[in-house]
Amino acid sequence: MAAFKLLNLLTITSLAVLTTTFIAQPVTALSSGGNSHLNRIVTGGHEAIARKKRRGTNGHCKLRTSTSIAAAAQTSAATTAVTVGVSVGVGAPATTPIASPPATSVALVPTTSVAPAPMTSAAPSPSSVPAPVNSAGKGKVGVAWNSENDPSSLANVISDNTGYLYTWSPWTPTSDILGLQFAAMLWGPSQQSVWDQLVVPGYAYVALALNEPDEPSQLNMDPSSAAAYWKQEVNPRTGMGYDIWGPAVTSSDRGEQWMDNFLAACGGGCTFSHDALHYYDTDPQGLISYVEHWYQKYGRPIVITEFACQNFGGGAQADMDQIWNFYTTVIPWLMSQDYVEAFFPFGFLEDMGNVNPLNQLMKGGILTDLGKYVVYGPYN
Incomplete structure (x- = not known):
């Protein structure tokens, strides 16, 4: 009887070990901050807004390194992730957190077939x-x-x-x-x-x-x-x-x-x-x-x-x-x-x-x- 109980115990232990072998392992996330939306921060009492006192001294969309962003871009064989440290505050107007990154890179359809020829920074007449x-x-x-x-x-x-x-x-x-x-x-x-x-x-x-x-x-x-x-x-x-x-x-x-x-x-x-x-x-x-x-x-x-x-x-x-x-x-x-x-x-x-x-x-x-x-x- 003792030998039989010992055999059962060994069988149960083996099954438990075998089961844990097949448990799915976690997949690493694309980013620590999420990959579908930019996080908003509180700046000067406004979400994603920094103070602006006059047009001549302040501006608009301010970025500071802090909040993690991820943009997933599609490659020919796999999807890779890009993570950039950034947070959005706004010097002048408003609450303009930057647009959410797309889940995959998007090839926009051009409205014309030819892009205008660029000029150099030397100012022409x-x-x-x-x-x-x-x-x-x-x-x-x-x-x-x-x-x-x-x-x-x-x-x-x-x-x-x-x-x-x-x-x-x-x-x-x-x-x-x-x-x-x-x-x-x-x-x-x-x-x-x-x-x-x-x-x-x-x-x-x-x-x-x-x-x-x-x-x-x-x-x-x-x-x-x-x-x-x-x-x-x-x-x-x-x-x-x-x-x-x-x-x-x-x-x-x-x-x-x-x-x-x-x-x-x-x-x-x-x-x-x-x-x-x-x-x-x-x-x-x-x-x-x-x-x-x-x-x-x-x-x-x-x-x-x-x-x-x-x-x-x-x-x-x-x-x-x-x-x-x-x-x-x-x-x-x-x-x-x-x-x-x-x-x-x-x-x-x-x-x-x-x-x-x-x-x-x-x-x-x-x-x-x-x-x-x-x-x-x-x-x-």
């Missing part, structure tokens, strides 16, 4: 600048989008007047951007690894880089370092079929001085076809004068990648009538200027942060009355 081509075959209205928005609501901003989309990052908000021309952005070195992974031939046909490099609370990169960085990391995209938009500086005097020093440091060796501008003020004529001055001085076509009717100088904010006057003055003028390629109002966002919420163009995925005007017009 205005008469020698080629007429910009709206490569989306549509209008100049650009959509500045972020991960707070429901991707399905993107369809609500599509019209004959909308032509471009960007997300302050290399990522698209969805695999189907409904015919808009995606502009992949390299905000700064914090996004370098993801930029290298995603921004390859065929992913998009427009790229831009360096968000408010003149602003201490934003990218804060000196012109000489920016010129060297541009030559090494941005210039090569022209050989991949990309049309490059230049650094997006603030509308302060410091922004213009930064650009002068950047061009001098480039020595004609930084390739980009358009100047990218930001503008925040409540006077529509101020924006018009600023854009005119910039074009007269530098002579390159212009894209305005952020603007709103917003007072960052400490005075009263505009009321709804003043905001309507701002947009109904500025947008028809921008539409009529051949040298303005595209403009991106700051307002296609669910959270406007510290920008006057009356500028909001979309709520709950639905266009506001102001948003309907921006998207559909009429502009006369």
Whole structure:
């Protein structure tokens, strides 16, 4: 009997060992921070917002190394992961956490077969600048989008007047951007690894880089370092079929001085076809004068990648009538200027942060009355 019990005990022990041999082992996650959404941080009492006191001293989408992001990119045989340490805070407007990375890399369908030929950073005379081509075959209205928005609501901003989309990052908000021309952005070195992974031939046909490099609370990169960085990391995209938009500086005097020093440091060796501008003020004529001055001085076509009717100088904010006057003055003028390629109002966002919420163009995925005007017009 004792021998029989011993035999049973040995049998049970063997089965237990055999069973544990076949238990599935855990699979390592793609990233420690998740791979479908960028984490939001609390900055200065706002989620993904940093303080901005005036247009001349602060800027927009700020990145700091901290929060882990992952972008999974499809290869020919397997899926590899890229993890970049970054967190999103926003110097001026708002709550613009960068768009969520796609689960796989997406080859966007070009709207034209030929990308515009890029120009060098040496400023040509205005008469020698080629007429910009709206490569989306549509209008100049650009959509500045972020991960707070429901991707399905993107369809609500599509019209004959909308032509471009960007997300302050290399990522698209969805695999189907409904015919808009995606502009992949390299905000700064914090996004370098993801930029290298995603921004390859065929992913998009427009790229831009360096968000408010003149602003201490934003990218804060000196012109000489920016010129060297541009030559090494941005210039090569022209050989991949990309049309490059230049650094997006603030509308302060410091922004213009930064650009002068950047061009001098480039020595004609930084390739980009358009100047990218930001503008925040409540006077529509101020924006018009600023854009005119910039074009007269530098002579390159212009894209305005952020603007709103917003007072960052400490005075009263505009009321709804003043905001309507701002947009109904500025947008028809921008539409009529051949040298303005595209403009991106700051307002296609669910959270406007510290920008006057009356500028909001979309709520709950639905266009506001102001948003309907921006998207559909009429502009006369």
